[in-house]
Amino acid sequence: MEIGHKLMGEGASRVLALHGWLGDQRIFEPMFDSLNLESFTYAFMDYRGYGCSKELTGAYTVDEVAGDAFALADKLGWDWFYVVGHCMGGMAAQHMMADDPDRVRAAVLIAPVPACGMRFDEETWALFQGAVDDPLNRAGIVDLSTGSRLSATWLDAMAARSVACSNREAFAGYLNAWTKTDFSARLQGVAHRTKVLVGEYDPAMTPKLMNETILAWNHRAEMAILPNCGHYPMLETPVYLATVMERSLND
Numbered sequence: 474m475e476i477g478h479k480l481m482g483e484g485a486s487r488v489l490a491l492h493g494w495l496g497d498q499r500i501f502e503p504m505f506d507s508l509n510l511e512s513f514t515y516a517f518m519d520y521r522g523y524g525c526s527k528e529l530t531g532a533y534t535v536d537e538v539a540g541d542a543f544a545l546a547d548k549l550g551w552d553w554f555y556v557v558g559h560c561m562g563g564m565a566a567q568h569m570m571a572d573d574p575d576r577v578r579a580a581v582l583i584a585p586v587p588a589c590g591m592r593f594d595e596e597t598w599a600l601f602q603g604a605v606d607d608p609l610n611r612a613g614i615v616d617l618s619t620g621s622r623l624s625a626t627w628l629d630a631m632a633a634r635s636v637a638c639s640n641r642e643a644f645a646g647y648l649n650a651w652t653k654t655d656f657s658a659r660l661q662g663v664a665h666r667t668k669v670l671v672g673e674y675d676p677a678m679t680p681k682l683m684n685e686t687i688l689a690w691n692h693r694a695e696m697a698i699l700p701n702c703g704h705y706p707m708l709e710t711p712v713y714l715a716t717v718m719e720r721s722l723n724d
Contacts, residue, residue: 475548476541479517479601482510487554489542490517491562492626494647495611495631497524497638500559501707507715513722518545522643533646535561535654539568543576552576555722558636559583559679559707561651564590567687569660570667579666583703585680587686591658592709599629602670602715605645609630612679620674662689667694668721670714674703 479498488661492498493657498517520538521531531537537695542565546554556577558566563585570577571588604610611632635644669683687717688694697717702709 476521476529476545477519477527477674478514478545479525480549481505481517482508482514484509484511484513486513486550487546487551488513488515488722489546489551489554489556490515490543490558491538491558491565492520492523493560493562494637494644494651495615498523498525499524499634499638499665500705503711504707507712509719513719516545516549518542520643522646525562527638527640527643533643533650535565535568535650535656538562538565538650539572542569553578555579555581557581557583557718558585560704561586564651564654564678565587565688567660568656570665571656572665574663574665577665579668579722581668581670581721582687583670583706583714583718584672584675585683585687586651587657587671588660588690589655589686591652593652598652601648605641605648608636609633612710613627614673615705618675618677620676620707621710622674622703622713623709629687630679657686657690660687663691664693665691666724667691668718669694669696669698670699670717671703672699672702672706674706675703676703678704 475613519526521529522599552652556566567588615631699706706714
């Protein structure tokens with residue numbers, strides 16, 4: 474069984490999109506009507522244990538996500554492509570840039586986890602670890618990561634979709650992957666065209682963190698702040714995100 478994905482567009486510019494921890498590739502759906510499908514071809518991939526790859530088992534590591542993404546590009550006949558990654562997917566995108574910087578022409582990293590991973594205090598780790606079995610924790614994480622400013626109805630829907638689109642083993646495995654993996658030494662001193670996008674209300678993936686990590690490692694990386702959104706701009710401000718993303722890839 475091959476890795477699941479949704480393919481859209483007929484353009485010469487190919488984009489491989491990688492989702493985050495709390496949702497599968499369908500999290501990008503609100504952007505679909507805003508994508509230029511004449512200029513771009515998009516492949517939205519589902520990780521092992523998520524979405525249309527839910528029945529695929531694996532090690533649930535960042536390295537495995539990157540390997541599956543390259544294998545998908547091989548299947549599609551893409552000798553080069555752009556990569557877009559959100560949150561944990563942004564971390565996997567950095568891994569791909571380190572693995573094959575010639576093949577990955579450029580990257581857009583949306584609220585990305587840096588290649589050094591995320592370290593939490595005990596209280597925060599308990600919240601995230603508890604989310605493996607408790608949807609209320611998932612809703613709480615989404616609430617915190619979007620600045621505690623959005624409706625409880627939406628938060629509950631986000632949590633329910635997260636539970637439905639992933640299996641427990643994968644969800645738990647990827648939590649360890651994006652918090653405890655560190656391959657930042659491989660990114661030191663790289664010069665790779667990269668756009669880092671962070672939401673103005675995201676309390677974790679902040680400009681300060683990006684400046685101390687991704688922008689410090691990669692002198693070709695640039696950052697932009699996305700207004701009126703937190704950690705999920707593809708849901709909070711989808712049209713604007715699609716516009717900024719495609720402009721960045723066309724630069």
